[in-house]
Structure formats: C-alpha cells, structure tokens
Amino acid sequence: MGDxxxxxxxxxxxxxxxxxxxxxxxxxxxxxxxREFVAQSQRERILDALVACVAEQGYPETRVxxxxxRSGVSRKTFYEHFADKEEAFLxxxxxxxxxxxxxxxxxxxxxxxxxxxxxxxxxxxLGFLADHPDLTRLCIVxxxxxxxxxxxxxxxAVRGFYYLLDAGRADAPRALPGLTAEAVTGGMYEIxxxxxxxxxIDELPRLLPELMYWAMMPFLGHEAxxxxxxxxxxxxxxxxxxxxxxxxxxxxxxxxSGRRPRAATxxxxxxxxxxxxxxSGRRxxxx
Amino acid sequence: MQMAPxxxxxxxxxxxxxxxxxxxxxxxxxxxxLAEVGERGYADTSVAHVxxRAGMSRKTFYELFENRExxxxxxxxxxxxxxxxxxxxxxxxxxxxxxxxxxxxxxLRAFLDCCAAEPGLAxxxxxxxxxxxxxxxxxxxxxxxxxxxFIEFPREEARGDSAPSLVSEAIAGGIFGILYxxxxxxxxxxxxxxxxxxxxxxxGQLVDDGDA
Numbered sequence: 499m500g501d502x503x504x505x506x507x508x509x510x511x512x513x514x515x516x517x518x519x520x521x522x523x524x525x526x527x528x529x530x531x532x533r534e535f536v537a538q539s540q541r542e543r544i545l546d547a548l549v550a551c552v553a554e555q556g557y558p559e560t561r562v563x564x565x566x567x568r569s570g571v572s573r574k575t576f577y578e579h580f581a582d583k584e585e586a587f588l589x590x591x592x593x594x595x596x597x598x599x600x601x602x603x604x605x606x607x608x609x610x611x612x613x614x615x616x617x618x619x620x621x622x623x624l625g626f627l628a629d630h631p632d633l634t635r636l637c638i639v640x641x642x643x644x645x646x647x648x649x650x651x652x653x654x655a656v657r658g659f660y661y662l663l664d665a666g667r668a669d670a671p672r673a674l675p676g677l678t679a680e681a682v683t684g685g686m687y688e689i690x691x692x693x694x695x696x697x698x699i700d701e702l703p704r705l706l707p708e709l710m711y712w713a714m715m716p717f718l719g720h721e722a723x724x725x726x727x728x729x730x731x732x733x734x735x736x737x738x739x740x741x742x743x744x745x746x747x748x749x750x751x752x753x754x755s756g757r758r759p760r761a762a763t764x765x766x767x768x769x770x771x772x773x774x775x776x777x778s779g780r781r782x783x784x785x
Numbered sequence: 786m787q788m789a790p791x792x793x794x795x796x797x798x799x800x801x802x803x804x805x806x807x808x809x810x811x812x813x814x815x816x817x818x819l820a821e822v823g824e825r826g827y828a829d830t831s832v833a834h835v836x837x838r839a840g841m842s843r844k845t846f847y848e849l850f851e852n853r854e855x856x857x858x859x860x861x862x863x864x865x866x867x868x869x870x871x872x873x874x875x876x877x878x879x880x881x882x883x884x885x886x887x888x889x890x891x892x893l894r895a896f897l898d899c900c901a902a903e904p905g906l907a908x909x910x911x912x913x914x915x916x917x918x919x920x921x922x923x924x925x926x927x928x929x930x931x932x933x934x935f936i937e938f939p940r941e942e943a944r945g946d947s948a949p950s951l952v953s954e955a956i957a958g959g960i961f962g963i964l965y966x967x968x969x970x971x972x973x974x975x976x977x978x979x980x981x982x983x984x985x986x987x988x989g990q991l992v993d994d995g996d997a
Contacts, residue, residue, distance in 0.1 A: 642915035649969065675982040681959035688929060688958020689951065695926050708951040716986060
C-alpha cells in the first residue's frame with residue numbers, strides 16, 4: 499500500500515467513462531465531502547482498477563490485492579464495496595454494458611426508418627467499442643472466464659440487441675426464421691471478438707459497410723444489402739480526408755473486381771447508363 | 786507400465802517413426818482433460834484432476850505439456866482436427882454433382898451431428914474453450930476462420946465478390962453463437978433440428994447459386 503500517492507500517475511489506466519477524474523484519489527484526512535461522494539469515488543476507482551488489470555493480465559490472473567494496490571483503497575474499503583473480485587467484475591460489466599446499450603438504443607431511436615436506425619445503432623456500437631478497447635475486451639473476451647453469473651449476464655446483454663433487428667421483420671421480403679436476429683448478432687459478436695484477440699479493435703468503425711451488409715442481408719436480400727454496403731463505402735472514401743484512404747481498410751483483401759460503387763437509390767451510373775440490377779434482382783431462391 | 790522405446794533399426798535414415806508410446810500417453814491426457822473440463826469447467830480443473838483421471842504421473846504430464854493451458858489447447862486442437870475432417874468429408878462427398886447449397890448443408894449437418902453425438906465434448910469445445918486462456922482462445926479463433934473457409938469458397942463461386950468476405954467470418958460466428966447458447970443451456974442433443982433454420986437464416990441465401 500506504499501504506492502498510494504502514485505496511483506493517479508500510472509498512466510496505464512485508461513479512464514473508464516464512468517469516472518470524471520480517472521484514477522484520482524480524494525485528499526486524505528478531513529474534507530467536506532459527503533460520505534456518498536467518497537463511496538462513489540472509491541467504487542469508481544476500484545472499477546477503473548479492475549478494467550485496467552483485466553486488460554493487462556486477464557481476469558483469472560487478476561487478484562483482489564492487485565485491485566487494492568491499483569485503486570489505492572484499503573482492503574477493508576474494497577470489501578465494503580464488493581464481496582470478491584467476481585462482484586467487482588460484474589459491476590464493471592454491468593456499467594459498461596448499460597453505457598453501450600444506452601448509446602446504441604439512443605442512436606436507434608433517433609431514426610424513423612428501420613435501415614437508417616440500424617445503421618445509426620451499428621455506428622454507435624462500433625464507435626463505442628473502438629473508443630473503449632479495455633471495456634470491449636472485458637465485455638467480449640474476459641466475460642467468458644468469470645463463471646456462470648457472468649455468462650448469464652452476457653446472454654442477457656446479447657439478447658438485448660435482438661429487438662433492434664427483429665423490428666425489421668416487417669420489411670423483410672419473406673418470412674424469416676426465428677433464429678435470424680440471433681445469427682446476425684452472433685456474427686457481429688464474432689467479428690468483434692476476433693478483432694479484440696488480434697488487437698485491431700480500432701478498425702471496427704471502418705467495417706461498417708461490410709457489417710451493414712451482414713445485418714441487412716437476411717432482411718432485405720442480397721442485392722439491397724450490397725447496394726447499402728457500396729453506398730457506405732462510397733461515402734467513406736469521399737470525405738475530405740486528404741490521403742487516398744482505401745474504400746474499406748478491412749483485414750479482408752479488397753474486392754477483386756473494380757466495379758464502381760453505386761448509390762442505393764441511383765438507378766443510373768455516373769455516365770447516365772442505367773445500371774441493371776445484379777442477377778436480375780432475384781430474391782432468395784426457394785426450392 | 787514402462788513401454789520399451791521403438792527400436793532404432795526399424796526405419797533407417799532421417800524419417801523417424803512416430804513414438805507411439807508418446808502418442809498414446811498424449812491421447813490419454815487429452816481424454817482425461819476433456820472429460821474433466823466437461824464435468825467441472827476449465828476454471829475448476831487442475832492438473833491433479835487430470836492426472837488422477839488419466840492414471841498417469843505428474844512427471845509424464847510435464848514431459849509432454851508445459852502446463853494445464855498447453856494440455857487443454859492441444860486437446861482442443863486434436864478434437865477440432867477430427868471434427869474438421871468429418872465436416873470436410875461430408876462437404877466434399879459427391880463433389881461437383883451436388884449444388885453448393887447441398888454441400889454446405891451436408892457439412893453443417895455433419896457438424897451438428899458431431900456435437901449432438903458428444904454433448905460433453907461439444908461443451909468443452911464451444912463453451913469452455915472461451916474460458917481457457919489466451920492460447921485456447923487463439924486456437925478457437927483460428928478454428929472459426931477455418932470453418933469460414935468452407936463458406937468462403939462457395940460464396941465466391943455463387944456471388945462473385947459482391948458479398949464482402951468478412952461475411953464468411955460473420956456466418957461462422959453466427960452459427961457459433963447459436964450453438965453456444967444451446968450448448969450452454971444443455972440442449973446440445975437437439976442441435977441437428979436447427980439445420981433448416983440455420984440454412985434459412987442467411988447461410989442458404991448466400992450459397993444459392995442462381996442456377997437452381
């Protein structure tokens with residue numbers, strides 16, 4: 499506990515969004531701060547420490563001693579807030595997920611059209627993850643190593659996204675199987691999981707066009723989903739970025755054909771020639 | 786229990802035959818590890834549990850593996866290799882005589898049947914692997930990409946490249962996510978019933994090759 503003073507200067511601690519003053523300790527001794535304020539600050543510091551420790555060494559290797567040393571609270575204080583490290587983890591998980599869900603839901607609700615709403619929600623989702631890599635790691639990877647209580651929460655959190663997608667059933671050209679939202683969500687989860695493992699969380703926002711294709715494909719069919727994707731790619735490569743940013747800097751090799759991206763709504767190409775729908779506009783084949 | 790080492794003069798030259806005594810020992814550890822993790826979860830499985838179940842010594846264990854994580858990762862690899870061979874065989878059977886959709890469906894069916902036949906093993910390879918440390922996680926990630934390749938080729942054939950290849954990873958992940966939930970709930974044995982719905986939830990659309 500000798501490193502109490504030094505705690506704020508760790509530099510390694512990425513501030514979690516629930517903290518106003520990351521890692522900062524309140525002045526010792528008498529101060530006019532209310533008991534609630536002090537407790538809140540201690541709790542935040544413990545959660546910050548947990549996020550940082552889990553990011554660095556993984557949940558199984560994180561000990562309560564680490565959390566105490568890093569947060570600068572006393573052992574007694576730690577146990578006043580949390581029964582064990584699992585409870586601290588669950589608290590950090592819940593806080594992270596509510597922030598993420600809050601942002602995503604807000605983005606979704608701010609659009610009227612379902613496709614626009616999903617695009618907004620997905621943008622918010624990917625942006626949050628890229629902005630908070632440590633929280634992402636905790637919520638996506640480490641949650642699996644904590645135990646049944648954490649798994650139940652993960653399950654509930656993932657389910658929380660289904661309704662956003664299920665709202666699109668009305669627009670679908672055909673009756674969709676019940677698993678659709680689950681499959682789409684599972685695919686997103688996997689993409690994020692893979693990027694976390696490979697240390698490329700920051701590329702997530704750039705995957706928006708491809709992930710929009712993935713989310714829209716079952717609901718709107720292949721052609722409409724491709725149109726949406728290509729529109730987003732075109733939008734992405736246009737903005738004022740001086741450097742010639744690639745249309746999509748994914749881990750996946752670029753499309754081989756040099757086909758020009760076309761806007762979703764435009765039925766003509768740049769030179770006025772009508773662009774025929776791909777493959778005669780066939781919807782999902784049935785047999 | 787000591788098995789004599791294979792005599793040196795059976796094969797000449799640099800081509801060493803595999804040491805089957807070692808192979809057998811590894812397999813015993815693999816089986817014990819998978820069974821223990823299936824019963825008590827990775828977090829609560831110790832090397833001691835594995836030793837007791839395998840009836841082998843600690844010394845032998847550490848001759849073959851660095852630690853618990855290493856043993857688990859290798860056991861996972863060995864299991865996945867078998868599953869992949871079954872899926873591959875089902876997928877390629879019949880070759881070009883079958884449509885892409887039929888091939889993908891056959892592969893998926895083989896995979897679901899595999900899981901249903903051995904629910905304990907499915908639990909280990911689908912649920913517990915995510916709790917078994919970085920080495921195991923990386924292998925699982927590689928396995929997902931590997932299965933994604935089954936989807937990638939037919940998808941390219943069917944769609945040209947208008948569908949992004951990220952989608953193959955997403956499809957594999959989507960299927961994985963659905964299995965994960967079912968297996969965690971203990972509904973592994975009914976997985977094969979999901980086949981039609983899984984094909985219908987998007988996979989089928991992607992591998993339909995216009996000519997049907």
